[in-house]
Each structure stands twice: as structure tokens, then as C-alpha cells.
Amino acid sequence: EAQVTQNPRYLITVTGKKLTVTCSQNMNHEYMSWYRQDPGLGLRQIYYSMNVEVTDKGDVPEGYKVSRKEKRNFPLILESPSPNQTSLYFCASRTLSVGLYGYTFGSGTRLTVV
Amino acid sequence: GENVEQHPSTLSVQEGDSAVIKCTYSDSASNYFPWYKQELGKGPQLIIDIRSNVGEKKDQRIAVTLNKTAKHFSLHITETQPEDSAVYFCAAVNYGQNFVFGPGTRLSVLP
Numbered sequence: 414e415a416q417v418t419q420n421p422r423y424l425i426t427v428t429g430k431k432l433t434v435t436c437s438q439n440m441n442h443e444y445m446s447w448y449r450q451d452p453g454l455g456l457r458q459i460y461y462s463m464n465v466e467v468t469d470k471g472d473v474p475e476g477y478k479v480s481r482k483e484k485r486n487f488p489l490i491l492e493s494p495s496p497n498q499t500s501l502y503f504c505a506s507r508t509l510s511v512g513l514y515g516y517t518f519g520s521g522t523r524l525t526v527v
Numbered sequence: 528g529e530n531v532e533q534h535p536s537t538l539s540v541q542e543g544d545s546a547v548i549k550c551t552y553s554d555s556a557s558n559y560f561p562w563y564k565q566e567l568g569k570g571p572q573l574i575i576d577i578r579s580n581v582g583e584k585k586d587q588r589i590a591v592t593l594n595k596t597a598k599h600f601s602l603h604i605t606e607t608q609p610e611d612s613a614v615y616f617c618a619a620v621n622y623g624q625n626f627v628f629g630p631g632t633r634l635s636v637l638p
Contacts, residue, residue, distance in 0.1 A: 455631050456571070503571070516573065518571045518572070519570050520569055
């Protein structure tokens, strides 16, 4: 089954404790992205990657890091989480083939930073 | 940059009625307009999309219309069912492949 898998689904952590949210896709998609979803603000892009070793900032990159060492994986790293990073996070991927195609999203990670 | 507005923010309809959600965009270079459905506890799922060279597209009970001149596109759901209850997001995408999402519409279908 074509899917984007992110883990964990739920995470509660304390301020300043480094954490990583993993994301993996099995569709051989070139493009991967992280979004955060907050009430009233919709989906905002954090970082994206158009291929292995190629990453770039989205609209809200402050406080986050990413890496793309393999085509299928795109982890999101919070080196020193703060309460304002409490949110629902989605990883998504899509092809860059000719034509524009929609994203496939993961099931989400609900992060709470206390 | 692109800005996408979406209305209404919440919508309640009786089962069997139609629902319409409208989005407006600002960048005339946008040429791809997908719609996503997000059910409780799940990630957004693509339900229908339309490209700028097409005015309307249908898939069973859902349809999307695009008015490039007015820069707006709409999602139409006919014969609504309880399982249509969800949050719906529109997006506008330009040749640079940057997706800009609307803030979402919470649709409730009342039995």
C-alpha cells in the first residue's frame, strides 16, 4: 500500500529535550515536506526537500531541522523544543514528475511540549 | 506571494442536501488546485483536483469548478452523507510547485 508513515503518533516532552519525528514513504517520491497544523492557521510548511541532500526552508522553519540522507526518509528534528511548538505535525510526499500531483500525507504526530 | 482564502469556516447541512465551499486565490500564476479531506485523527487526503486549463471536474458526488478570471474555485458535494463530515482544505499551486493551503472548512452533515 502506498503510504507515508510517521512516528510517533503522540508525543509529550519537556522544554529543551531534543526529539526526532520520523517520516518514511514507499512511493519513490522525490519531494517530501513537513507541515504543522494549528487551529485557525491551516497547514503551514516547515521544511521541504526536492531530493536527497537537498532541503530548503518553508514558511515557519525556526526551531526545526531536517535531513534527507535517503530518498524515502525525511526526519524532523527539534533540538530544543519550546511550548510554542506544541502542534499537530504532518509529513507529506509527492512526485515531481511531469504534471502537478497532490500530496500523500502521513497520519500526523501530535506533539505537546510542557 | 500567494494567499488563499476559504469560506465558510464552518458549514452544517442536512443529510441529502448539497454543500459548497469556496476558495479565492491571489496569484494568477497558480495553475493547479487540489482539495483535501481531513477526517478526525487522520491526515489530509486528496479527493479531487483541477488544473487551470479546465473549468469543471466531477467525480461521483463531488465536483470542483474553477473561474480563472475571478480567481476562485469551489468544491461542490451533492447528496451529502454523514461520512462527508470532515475538515476540507483547498490549495493553490503555481509552476514553482509551492502549495498554499486555505485555512479549512469544517463540514458537519446532520442526520
